[in-house]
Every structure is written in C-alpha cells, then in structure tokens.
Amino acid sequence: METSEFESPIRIAVVDDHPLLRDGIIAVFATQPDLELIAVGEDGEAAIRIYREKRPDILLLDLQMPNVDGVEAMTRILSEFPEARILVLTTYSGDGRATQAIKAGASGYLLKNSLRTELLDAIRSIHRGGTHFDRQVFGAADREAKRLTARESDVLELAAAGNSNKQIAARLSLSEDTVKGYMKAIFARLGAMDRTHAVAIAVRNGLIEL
Structure with missing residues (x-):
C-alpha cells in the first residue's frame, strides 16, 4: 500500500521482550510506505514511557513481559490517554489475560502466529477507528468471561x-x-x-x- 503525499504514515511503537519478534515486525514495516516505526521497547515500563514521549498512532504491546506486564501497562496508559489505540500480542489463544486486556480497552488482540497474515490489516483497521480481534483469542476470552x-x-x-x-x-x-x-x-x-x-x-x- 502506498501513501500519498498528502497522507502521513501510521506511526507505530512496538514493545515486546523477544528480540526476534521485534526484528521480524520491524522488517515487515520496512516494506510498507504507509507505516512508520517510531519506537521500540522491551517491557511494560518502556511501553508507558514511549507512549508518553512519542504518542504513537498505534502501540503494539506484548502481554507477557518482565517487570510490568502488558495488561498493567495498557491499563496505566489508557487511564492517562483514553484515546490510545493498542494492539495486544500474545502467544497463546487461551491466555486468561485476554479478558482483562479486552475489558481494559484494547483496540485489537492478535496471536503472534497470525502476525504474518493479519498484522498489517489489523493495524490499518485500528487506525481507521475499527478493531481487530483474533477469532481464536476472542473465543477464549469470551469463554473466560462466562x-x-x-x-x-x-x-x-x-x-x-x-x-x-x-x-x-x-x-x-x-x-x-x-x-x-x-x-x-x-x-x-x-x-x-x-x-x-x-x-x-x-x-x-x-x-x-x-
């Protein structure tokens, strides 16, 4: 997808404690003219700091991180910046924190094994004001909520x-x-x-x- 001279690229920050996954996402963004990576972090504290300093259009946030996990980081960010758009990443469809993340206000929820096929669509959908919830994750979260x-x-x-x-x-x-x-x-x-x-x-x- 190309970005016209009148459109600004979607500014994205990525926070995940796995270097290989971060590098993979960065490589994908490098091929997309309408996406701009503006910051990278590896734990929840970094996510909070990055959001305060950079105000990305979309924050990609891992759930399982040391020190401050994704749910706590997202909760703190959204309490300060209710307009924040956060796409949560997780490894397991049965992660019980899916429910917490959705209730806290995540704009999207994506399995890491779906990044290759769904990440770009998820980012663009959320940037347009929509949401994107992986069916496997949402199903597990729905069962958890019940x-x-x-x-x-x-x-x-x-x-x-x-x-x-x-x-x-x-x-x-x-x-x-x-x-x-x-x-x-x-x-x-x-x-x-x-x-x-x-x-x-x-x-x-x-x-x-x-």
Whole structure:
C-alpha cells in the first residue's frame, strides 16, 4: 500500500521482550510506505514511557513481559490517554489475560502466529477507528468471561432445578435479596434475558450440570 503525499504514515511503537519478534515486525514495516516505526521497547515500563514521549498512532504491546506486564501497562496508559489505540500480542489463544486486556480497552488482540497474515490489516483497521480481534483469542476470552463463581454456580443449579429465590435462599442459608443479587450478576455475566436463558447458556458452556 502506498501513501500519498498528502497522507502521513501510521506511526507505530512496538514493545515486546523477544528480540526476534521485534526484528521480524520491524522488517515487515520496512516494506510498507504507509507505516512508520517510531519506537521500540522491551517491557511494560518502556511501553508507558514511549507512549508518553512519542504518542504513537498505534502501540503494539506484548502481554507477557518482565517487570510490568502488558495488561498493567495498557491499563496505566489508557487511564492517562483514553484515546490510545493498542494492539495486544500474545502467544497463546487461551491466555486468561485476554479478558482483562479486552475489558481494559484494547483496540485489537492478535496471536503472534497470525502476525504474518493479519498484522498489517489489523493495524490499518485500528487506525481507521475499527478493531481487530483474533477469532481464536476472542473465543477464549469470551469463554473466560462466562465463567461463574462457585456460589453463582450453586444458585443457578438450584434455579435450574425449579427452586424459587426463597427456596434457594433457604437451601444456601442466604437472604432472598442476596439470591436476587446473585441472579442479577449471573444474567449480566452470561448476557442472559431470564432464568431459562441463563441455564441454557450455562449448560452449553459447561458451567453447570443438570
């Protein structure tokens, strides 16, 4: 893709503690006229410093780094610069921090083994104001987000068995208002409209047994 004389290149910073991966990304950028690498770092503290000093259009940020990890670095950057556009990189689709990163405000999430095929599209999409979430990662993050606490599982299993809030409260030695609070939290966590819907979602995701 070429950049016209009237367009500025997309300014990018890369923060990852693996030199080979950084070098690979740098080599890719060198072939793209519309992308400009402006800074490189190797840990979360460097990511925060680079963003404050350089204000890149997009920050590529590894999750697993020494000292300050990617989630903490991103959280701190976004608290100071809410407009920051951050593309998170990770090695494993099942990384439990995917949920944290997405909730913290990541603009994109990409597996490192997808960089060759998806990195450039992800960067350009995010720069245009869009998002880019790897399907494998987003699926894992979605499943992680749908996990219930032990007590929420107890409440929903009893509800699935046909117990009213009053009966659940008696069985678990809770107040009825507390049970209502658990049900409300369960609906929100699962994106459910009612009890029947919540039970269906929970069973489908292996969260409770009937």
